Amino acid sequence: MRSLEEVIGEYYNSWNNGFRLKQDDGVRSFMSRSFTGYWAFSGIEKPEEYDYNYDIISVLEQYDESTHKEFEIISTTTRKGGKNYLIFGTETSTIQGQLHRAKCMYIWEIENGEWKLVREYIEMEN
Numbered sequence: 001m002r003s004l005e006e007v008i009g010e011y012y013n014s015w016n017n018g019f020r021l022k023q024d025d026g027v028r029s030f031m032s033r034s035f036t037g038y039w040a041f042s043g044i045e046k047p048e049e050y051d052y053n054y055d056i057i058s059v060l061e062q063y064d065e066s067t068h069k070e071f072e073i074i075s076t077t078t079r080k081g082g083k084n085y086l087i088f089g090t091e092t093s094t095i096q097g098q099l100h101r102a103k104c105m106y107i108w109e110i111e112n113g114e115w116k117l118v119r120e121y122i123e124m125e126n
Contacts (some may be wrong), residue, residue, distance in 0.1 A: 004085055004108055005073070007115040012071050019067040024056035031108065032116035041124035068094045083116075084109045087117070091122070101125040 002010075007030070014026030033052050040047035070092050077086040087106040092099060107119040 004115055015069045019063055020065045022060050027056055030117050032111055032118045037120045039122045049102050055085045063095055
């Protein structure tokens with residue numbers, strides 16, 4: 001089985017490919033069907049909540065094909081005997097030449113022999 005670090009790298013590559021191709025199947029393939037996400041920034045009172053069925057295509061279409069995302073892991077917490085991980089890190093997105101950073105907490109879990117993203121919490125820094 002691939003390491004979780006490899007899977008996270010592939011997950012971010014699927015976003016970058018999605019920005020170029022405007023296709024969501026790569027991104028969605030990493031998500032658990034029970035996925036729940038939360039996105040926020042300092043200007044809103046309550047995070048936006050979304051699930052496996054959210055419209056990734058509309059997100060991809062908001063950005064041009066040169067948009068690029070990468071992720072730096074800050075800490076990793078192993079749970080459930082190595083079948084579940086809590087990952088905390090910094091996502092950096094380059095959008096029209098501008099850097100945008102967010103702190104992210106991801107919950108990845110093994111489902112049917114594959115790592116799947118179960119939950120994500122994204123808080124924009126700027």
